Amino acid sequence: MKRLLLFTGLITIAFFLLLAFINPYAPVAKYEEKNEHGISGAIEWWMSVRVNDQTGELDLASMHEAYDAVNSMSSNRSMGIQWEEMGPDNIGGRTRSILFDKNNQGVIFAGAVSGGLWKSTNNGLSWGKVNDLFESLTISTIAQASNGDIYFGTGEAFYSFGLNNPTGFSAFGFPGRGIFKSTDGGNTFTQLTATIPATGNSTTEDWAYVSRLATSPTDANKIYASTNKGLRISSDGGTTWTNAVGPILSYSWDVKTGSDGYVHAVVGNKYYRSTTPDGNSFEVRSGLGGFPNSGIGRIELEVAPSNASYVYAICINSASEDLQGVFKSTDGGTNWTLIGPGGSASFNPPGQQGTYDICVGALPTDPDVIYFGGQLSMWKYTPTLGWFSVSNWLGEFFDPDIYIHADMHAIEFNPFNPSEMYVGCDGGLFRSGNADDIYPIFSDVNRNFNVTQFYSVAAAATGEVIGGTQDNGTNYIDFLGNTTMAAKEIQGGDGGFCEIGKVNPNAFFAGLPAGTVTRSSSKGGGFNLFYDDRIDASGDGGIDEGADWLTPFALWEQPDTGRAFYILGAGGVGGNSGHMWLTTGAMNFSVDPDWFRFPLTSGWVTCVAFSKDGDHAYAGTSNGFLYRYSNLLAVDEAGKFSYPSISSTAAAWNAVDSGIVVSSVQVAPGRYLRWIAVDPTNANNVVVTAARYGNDENIWRSTNALESTMTFTDLTDNLPKMPVWTAVVDIENPNRIIIGTDYGIYARDLGNADGWTEENGGMARVPVLEIKQVPYYGKPYLYIGTYGRGIFRSGSLVGIDESASIINNAMLFPNPVHEQANLRIVLAKAGLVEINIYSLKGDLVLKLDEKNLAAGESNILINTSKLTPGSYLVNAKSGSSVFNQKMVVIK
Structure with a gap:
């Protein structure tokens, strides 16, 4: 159906004005943040927490040394922690590479930048991971040789501010481990030895980033690789590699081969073409035949599959990262015509981040037609119609047929069906089955396809979880979707830290970038800002003094009194000071609460935490200081969390005069403190961790944290020298400390001499940015947010295998229920089954006698006659297996 997308902008504006009129908390406000910040804030934050503390630069050598140290550690998991994947299984994540297997119809491969390699055998209807144990799960490119061999390259160099210096290189994405090859159709892969980055003193090791791979159309052994150290060529299937003759040894963005065998490449911001088909020698073509020669950053190439004489080039401005122009050649790259001029507000697909997100694909049935994906929309070009938009990043709200998630990175067409086009983007994978129509449907x-990048996780006592993600909003998994791992996006854009109320589990708190925090009284049904004019006098929804891109905050509640404290950290990033702010009214949704500013800190605040009793709050800073603020309960009881008048400024309230006692210690001079974990059984025991590479110490512990002079001892021991993103002190055994790192979970029991052990049972070695321990129906569970593989949980620290599910299947019927429900449950083996009914607030309302059931199918009757009409949660547990289903009782 033809859709006139010329009017998409007007339709979008009208639609969201209508939503705002009907509902003041409509999605338009939620998504403004994404458009405003783009990717630069995330890149800057990752740079700030991964650079070498001494040099201020990305230190690839230290990263590779950490990887080698991880591999050399014993594989024994002394605590035997086993992880259970929770999802989401419907959101996706940043995907830069797609490959249709040309020898097997319906088989597709997709590479995520921190979630690994995935495969579909049913033409994209569902996906499965190929191998979670690859040496690198950061995949940027996939290619297939003429004999069917499959290669993928690792390392994400496009996560970058651009390549402004032709002889330099600057990227802050995760480095890779070279190139991997499969000779059995993608079932198994082997790391190519010649491409393994060598650990050394260089900050630019060979093969740290492989951005593009291309293969010869006729020689199955001829492979081309765009790397951070130039264009490399193999003539023996990847066993050995040589430098291309001609280009300088600078970073290579792209390489493509045509059906005629000619090779087109980008090296050091210049366009090169091979002098012969399948050649090793290249000549620079920038500045010739109409191809631009100056002010260029990234260049993305495309050779039309139906006619190799048609070559396209998207050129990005090096300084502004917007579009310089789209160029077309019809004679194999000799002469070029500008078909898409830059410098226009109405046509600038990459926005201001062309290094990060551009892709181009030529229609297989017509070499004159191309698609151009960028930041917010997919554009299409035909010689007769020119340029027009065919997608809208907000289309999910008014026309799903035109929706593609923002930030596009890959376009591929199905060789068995040239009308079918796949798009890889920050929202995973999108498909059109009619790409040859003027207006395709997506x-x-x-x-x-669980490759979502989580910054955080929070869990309710009944097991539901929320988490903030990179560019996929704040996700909520409540076990009530199409699958138990399906998530709802309850707030858009880039997510941050999250909290769920314990006294009121309907209360959700979610962060947005750089100082904006929101709350919801209805489990994400609508989020609102809740700053006053002391913390946000400008009224823009942020903290006036600034805040870290991932703004730290924490919630403390006292169940028997309903008292609650909420703290967050502030301070201009890059500056020398900051503050911690506190409000006592976060759980009162009827008003915007007063905020109270604590004394100045050295460095901006990077992490915060409470003691279990709420009497002490802690703040860590970018300068390595830890601050403790004590006597909070007495101050609150005395009514001293108050201002002398409504018009009082933040400075009118003095924390020390109010009775708060402030203590501080510099745990690690100049270090970016990343996490504070307080022992829930003894507030004297506090663990602090730090980010960044190039340091011998990254985690410390104090056993006198409540004294006026706190002291900390290094706990790094045998832990590889890498950032420690998060930590928790086990409530069941305070000697046990569990941490999250770039390579997953590690744990240590201070009661023995084993040191740190890897505890990644049931999950990949992916970065873990937050770990929390939360009671799940009374039993302490660990929850983790991973940066690339979603959310996981574990119910035991003693080796219970939660992946070996006892409950194979279960179903509750009828539903809604009048007087009696039937729970049909299928067990893999005989065992005890415990069944409880909870209110949606988490209160136990009905407990059935424990059942000893045989393997196979059993039916259990649930009498609901004594339950009042409403919604409940049915919870069945057998061993480590758990089944949850919402039940509606009617009369």
Whole structure:
């Protein structure tokens, strides 16, 4: 159906004005943040927490040394922690590479930048991971040789501010481990030895970033690789590699081969073409035949599959990262015509981040037609119609047929069906089955494609979880979706830290970038800002003095009194000071609460935490200081969390005069403190961790944290020298400390001499940015947010295998229920089954006698006659297996 997308902008504006009129908390406000910040804030934050503390630069050598140290550690998991994947299985994540297997119809491969390699055998209807144990899960490119061999390259160099210096290189994405090859159709892969980055003193090791791979159309052994150290060529299937003759040894963005065998490449901001088909020698073509020669950053190439004489080049401005121009050649790259001029507000697909997100694909049935994906929309070009938009990043709200998630990175066409086009983007994978129509129809194809990048996680006592993600909003998994791992996006854009109320589990708190925090009284049904004019006098929704891109905050509640404290950290990033702010009214949704500013800190605040009793709050800073603020309960009881008048400024309230006692210690001079974990059984025991590479110490512990002079001892021991993103002190055994790192979970029991052990049972070695321990129906569970593989949980620290599910299947019927429900449950083996009914607030309302059931199918009757009408949660547990289903009782 033809859709006139010329009017998409007007339709979008009208639609969201209508939503805002009907509902003041409509999605338009939620998504403004994403458009405003783009990717630069995330890149800057990752740079700030991963650089070498001594040099201020990305230190690839230290990263590779940490990887080698991880591999050399014993594989024994002394605590035997086993992880259970929770999802989401419907959201996706940043995907830069797609490959249709040309020898097997319906088989597709997709590479995520921190979630690894995935495969579909049913043409994208569902996905499964190929191998979670690859040496690198940061995949940027996939290619297939003429004999069917498959290669993928690792390292994400496009996560960058651009390559402004032709002889330099600056990227802050995760480095890779070279190139991997499969000779059995993608079932197994082997790391190519010649491409393994060598650990050394250089900050630019060979093969740290492989951005593009291309293969010869006729020689199955001829492979081309765009790397951070130039264009490399192999003539023996990847066993050995040589430098291309001609280009300088600078970073290579792209390489493509045509059906005629000619090779087109980008090296050091210049366009090169091979002098012969399948050649090793290249000549620079920038500045010739109409191809631009100055002010260029990234260049993305495309050779039309139906006619190799048609070559396209998207050129990005090096300084502003917007579009310089789209160029077309019809004679194999000799002469070029500008078909898409830059410098226009109405046509600038990459926005201001062309290094990060551009892709181009030529229609297989017509070499004159191309698609151009960028930041917010997919554009199409035909010689007769020119340029027009065919997608809208907000289309999910008014026309799903035109929706593709923002930030596009890959376009691929199905060789068995040239009308079928796949798009890889920050929202995973999207498909069109009619790409040869003027206006294609799009839909997402993310089923089981769990590569979502989480910054945080929070859990309710009944097991539901929320988490903030990179560019996929704040996700909520409540077990009530199409699958138990399906998530709802309850707030858009880039997510941050999250909290769920314990006294009121309907209360959700969610962060947005750089100082904006929101709350919801209805489990994400609508989020609102809740700053006053002391913390946000400008009224823009942020903290006036600034804040870290991932703004730290924490919630403390006292169940028997309903008292609650909420703290967050502030301070201009890059500056020398900051503050911690506190409000006592976060759980009162009827008003915007007063905020109280604590004394100045050295460095901006990077992490915060409470003691279990709420009497002490802690703040860590970018200068390595830890601050403790004590006597909070007495100050609150005395009514001293108050201002002398409504018009009082933040400075009118004095924390020390109010009775708060401030203590501080510089745990690690100049270090970026990343996490504070307080022992829930003894507030004297506090663990502090730090970010960044190039340091011998990254985690410390104090056993006198409540004294006026706190002291900390290094706990790094045998832990590889890498950032420690998060930590928790086990409530069941305070000697046990569990941490999250770039390579997953590690743990240590201070009661023995084993040191740190890897505890990644059931999950990949992916970065873990937050870990929390939360009671799940009374039993302490660990929850983790991973940066690339979603959310996981574990119910035991003693080796219970939660992945070996006892409950194979269960179903509750009828539902809604009048007087009696039937729970049909299928067990893999005989065992005890415990069944409880909870209110949606988490209160136990009905407990059934424990059942000893045989393997196979059993039916259990649930009498609901004594339950009042409403919604409940049915919870069945057998061993480590858990089944939850919402039940509606009617009369």
